[in-house]
Amino acid sequence: MAPGYYTPALMKPAPFDYHQARSVSEAVAHLGEYGYEAKVLAGGQSLVPAMNFRLARPAVLVDINPLDELDYLDEDGDTLRIGAMVRHVTFEQPVTKGPTGRLLAMAAHHVGHLPIRIRGTFGGSLAHADPAAEWCVIALLLDAELSTRSLSGGRDIPAAGFFQTVFTTALEPEELLVEARLPKLSQHTRVGFQQFSRRAGDFALTMAAVALESDDGRVGNARIALGGVSDRPLRAPEAEQALEGQVATEESFRAAAEIAALEIDAIGDIHGSADYRRDLVRALTRRALEQAIAA
Amino acid sequence: MSERTKVEVTLAVNGRSYRVRVEPRRTLADTLRDDCGLTGTHLGCEHGVCGACTILADGQPVRACLMFAVQCEGMELRTVEDLADGDRLHPIQQAFWENHGLQCGFCTPGFLMLSAGYLEQNPDPDEDELRAVLSSNLCRCTGYQNILKSVRQAAEVMRG
Numbered sequence: 001m002a003p004g005y006y007t008p009a010l011m012k013p014a015p016f017d018y019h020q021a022r023s024v025s026e027a028v029a030h031l032g033e034y035g036y037e038a039k040v041l042a043g044g045q046s047l048v049p050a051m052n053f054r055l056a057r058p059a060v061l062v063d064i065n066p067l068d069e070l071d072y073l074d075e076d077g078d079t080l081r082i083g084a085m086v087r088h089v090t091f092e093q094p095v096t097k098g099p100t101g102r103l104l105a106m107a108a109h110h111v112g113h114l115p116i117r118i119r120g121t122f123g124g125s126l127a128h129a130d131p132a133a134e135w136c137v138i139a140l141l142l143d144a145e146l147s148t149r150s151l152s153g154g155r156d157i158p159a160a161g162f163f164q165t166v167f168t169t170a171l172e173p174e175e176l177l178v179e180a181r182l183p184k185l186s187q188h189t190r191v192g193f194q195q196f197s198r199r200a201g202d203f204a205l206t207m208a209a210v211a212l213e214s215d216d217g218r219v220g221n222a223r224i225a226l227g228g229v230s231d232r233p234l235r236a237p238e239a240e241q242a243l244e245g246q247v248a249t250e251e252s253f254r255a256a257a258e259i260a261a262l263e264i265d266a267i268g269d270i271h272g273s274a275d276y277r278r279d280l281v282r283a284l285t286r287r288a289l290e291q292a293i294a295a
Numbered sequence: 296m297s298e299r300t301k302v303e304v305t306l307a308v309n310g311r312s313y314r315v316r317v318e319p320r321r322t323l324a325d326t327l328r329d330d331c332g333l334t335g336t337h338l339g340c341e342h343g344v345c346g347a348c349t350i351l352a353d354g355q356p357v358r359a360c361l362m363f364a365v366q367c368e369g370m371e372l373r374t375v376e377d378l379a380d381g382d383r384l385h386p387i388q389q390a391f392w393e394n395h396g397l398q399c400g401f402c403t404p405g406f407l408m409l410s411a412g413y414l415e416q417n418p419d420p421d422e423d424e425l426r427a428v429l430s431s432n433l434c435r436c437t438g439y440q441n442i443l444k445s446v447r448q449a450a451e452v453m454r455g
Contacts, residue, residue: 011320012341018302018319018365041366048361049342052322061319063366113431115349115356115409200430 013051020063032151034060035173042124080182084123099185106193107134113201132203132228140233141209141225148175163232188215192292194284204228206280208288236260257286309377324348324359335375346432349405356412375404387449396445398436
């Protein structure tokens with residue numbers, strides 16, 4: 001302590017009680033005790049800005065940064081298991097061979113900036129559920145399953161039912177997200193990831209992630225997920241269906257992108273109108289499909 | 296809301312140990328400046344966008360405004376005060392000087408620590424990657440070109 005330095009009375013965030021969890025069970029016990037009063041502090045790259053603005057004023061913070069037991073990547077047969085505390089930066093280099101690792105690396109480079117990626121976590125991003133968060137779109141694209149722990153045990157939630165609306169998930173206040181399980185894409189799946197933002201590192205106005213099974217020029221299973229366009233990440237099922245069985249050509253991609261733009265329920269805001277986002281869906285879906293096939 | 300009690304935290308900053316009493320809501324950036332007296336770390340936006348408060352935590356560049364001091368016990372923290380060796384500037388500082396990598400200087404501590412953390416792990420960065428990394432922080436004076444030039448030169452000097 002250096003005496004004599006001016007210590008201002010005001011601080012950015014509202015006061016809170018701080019609990020540093022030393023185990024998952026301890027974290028879960030705190031969440032069970034405080035419920036809605038508590039927030040989990042993972043990387044803090046979205047929560048702390050919200051607290052600094054006092055948009056978020058949790059009475060209790062449960063810090064899970066010390067939990068090395070949630071910082072792991074495991075390959076379990078055809079499933080990639082990602083511990084909730086794995087930092088974004090980890091995915092910049094492929095963490096698994098094949099298209100799944102490539103897709104994660106493509107998306108990772110779009111997550112914030114380097115210092116943000118160093119602190120921010122995979123699980124934190126999913127639990128925060130920003131509609132324009134890359135990992136939420138990837139989780140939906142890959143039909144991830146998300147595991148929680150709570151005092152009453154835990155449950156597995158499919159990504160399709162997890163993201164409900166802006167910053168709102170199926171997580172109950174006493175639940176801790178502990179793991180995301182990503183079914184790995186087959187080796188002949190082609191992947192693409194495209195997004196548009198005003199400045200590098202900003203949250204995207206819209207993003208498109210695609211995975212196409214194709215080994216003979218014809219598209220098998222096709223998946224398209226979109227982010228930033230609505231209140232939560234969305235799949236584009238009609239466009240996916242339209243692609244299946246088609247020969248992968250510029251025209252079939254253009255047609256699918258058009259369907260995606262029409263079927264999506266786009267939302268307008270200060271950054272761009274609903275129509276503008278629809279245009280972005282059209283352009284980015286086509287680019288992501290072309291990128292996938294070109295690779 | 297009841298009055299919160301302060302907690303005692305020991306921070307390892309620039310190889311020195313600082314014992315401070317802070318509320319849990321005290322950000323690391325405020326603690327460094329106001330409790331440790333290390334005012335080289337600047338605060339701009341205080342929500343993680345501008346990067347003026349970038350320091351190294353265990354060798355990695357992080358936003359000090361997005362961490363709380365209570366989280367940082369046991370971490371090796373480095374701030375801009377640790378770069379120069381007495382009157383001898385660090386190669387990155389020297390390069391910023393020589394290439395006019397700063398004008399008003401407000402963003403400079405953040406750029407220096409961002410570059411230091413990055414170059415220590417990537418001594419020979421390619422141009423695209425360097426541009427992406429330096430886009431992490433905001434500078435409203437230089438237009439970034441001289442910052443790029445500075446960090447390129449520093450990388451060369453540091454490689455020896």
